[in-house]
Amino acid sequence: MEIESKKLNLEVAGMSLRNPGILASGFLGISQAIFERIYDEGAGAVVSKSISKYPMEGYRNPTIVIIENKSYINAVGLSNPGYEAFFEEVKENDRVPLIVSLVGSDPSDFEVMTKKLNRSSINGFEINLSCPHVQKLGMEVGDDPKMVKSIVETTKSNTTKPVFVKVGVGNTNILDISQAAINAGADGITAINTIRAMKISIDNFNPILSNKIGGLSGNSIKPIAIRCVYELSKKFNVPIIGCGGVSNWEDAVEFMIAGATSFQVGTALGYDGMSIFNAINGGIVKYLDKKGFQSVKELIGRSHKY
Ligand SMILES: Cc1cc2nc3c(=O)[nH]c(=O)nc-3n(C[C@H](O)[C@H](O)[C@H](O)COP(=O)(O)O)c2cc1C
Numbered sequence: 459m460e461i462e463s464k465k466l467n468l469e470v471a472g473m474s475l476r477n478p479g480i481l482a483s484g485f486l487g488i489s490q491a492i493f494e495r496i497y498d499e500g501a502g503a504v505v506s507k508s509i510s511k512y513p514m515e516g517y518r519n520p521t522i523v524i525i526e527n528k529s530y531i532n533a534v535g536l537s538n539p540g541y542e543a544f545f546e547e548v549k550e551n552d553r554v555p556l557i558v559s560l561v562g563s564d565p566s567d568f569e570v571m572t573k574k575l576n577r578s579s580i581n582g583f584e585i586n587l588s589c590p591h592v593q594k595l596g597m598e599v600g601d602d603p604k605m606v607k608s609i610v611e612t613t614k615s616n617t618t619k620p621v622f623v624k625v626g627v628g629n630t631n632i633l634d635i636s637q638a639a640i641n642a643g644a645d646g647i648t649a650i651n652t653i654r655a656m657k658i659s660i661d662n663f664n665p666i667l668s669n670k671i672g673g674l675s676g677n678s679i680k681p682i683a684i685r686c687v688y689e690l691s692k693k694f695n696v697p698i699i700g701c702g703g704v705s706n707w708e709d710a711v712e713f714m715i716a717g718a719t720s721f722q723v724g725t726a727l728g729y730d731g732m733s734i735f736n737a738i739n740g741g742i743v744k745y746l747d748k749k750g751f752q753s754v755k756e757l758i759g760r761s762h763k764y
Contacts, residue, residue, distance in 0.1 A: 479720070649702075697720070
């Protein structure tokens with residue numbers, strides 16, 4: 459049962475959400491049944507695992523290592539069944555606000571996927587331009603502003619649904635990449651993805667992940683994500699969706715005060731389970747009451763005044 463409160467209702471790039479908490483891409487897979495379950499557990503919306511044109515197997519195990527500070531390093535390798543199988547999975551969706559995450563290596567990949575998925579009752583797209591550990595996809599594309607422009611323009615011209623662009627901390631400044639995406643018509647920015655990282659065994663001297671290098675997520679990246687959201691929301695007039703280390707209502711509130719219109723939750727689900735969305739919703743409502751705010755919207759960008 460979700461915590462219902464009008465104080466949590468808001469709009470993100472034209473999508474009406476009952477609350478600002480969104481499931482981050484890559485958690486809980488791509489099954490419609492799981493999307494419904496997490497929605498029933500209190501998520502305001504759901505982002506699918508990143509979907510590609512062709513099925514991708516991903517890397518060999520180990521693909522995830524659990525580290526200190528409620529964090530992971532992962533190199534799953536964007537394993538997914540491809541957009542055609544995904545379409546069959548979600549085509550009957552009629553009640554979950556669903557954002558489909560797309561990954562590809564050039565504009566034509568995005569054209570094919572958007573055309574087909576646009577016909578399903580999904581609510582928007584999130585372009586993953588920031589996966590830090592897969593060659594020719596994600597960050598390798600997202601570090602090139604010209605490619606970003608052309609991918610976003612192609613995606614926008616094939617859908618009327620909102621298109622978010624997910625940026626990360628790569629070689630190119632996050633503000634420059636976001637500027638390229640917004641100039642090309644992006645309706646919002648999701649920040650951030652995981653950050654390149656490693657874990658090495660001191661017993662057998664091996665890097666632990668099969669891919670050696672992976673992406674750091676969870677509480678360890680939160681201060682970096684907060685800085686990115688703050689800078690992005692000061693500079694741009696589109697909604698910024700905060701992502702990176704949200705594990706309780708205090709983190710969620712901090713992201714919104716930094717300038718996020720809503721926030722995503724990923725790694726913390728692995729530590730605290732699906733009830734985390736309701737716990738966050740309940741905490742935010744109590745905080746709003748205590749502070750005398752009528753709506754969660756009053757939090758957005760409040761730190762900018764100082
Ligand atoms: C196991 C795993 C798989 C992920 N898969 C994706 C993905 O398919 N697409 C994507 O855009 N981000 C992916 N991410 C990144 C998350 O969506 C998110 O940006 C990142 O984990 C930071 O948020 P968090 O600290 O709340 O986990 C993945 C992260 C993890 C740990």
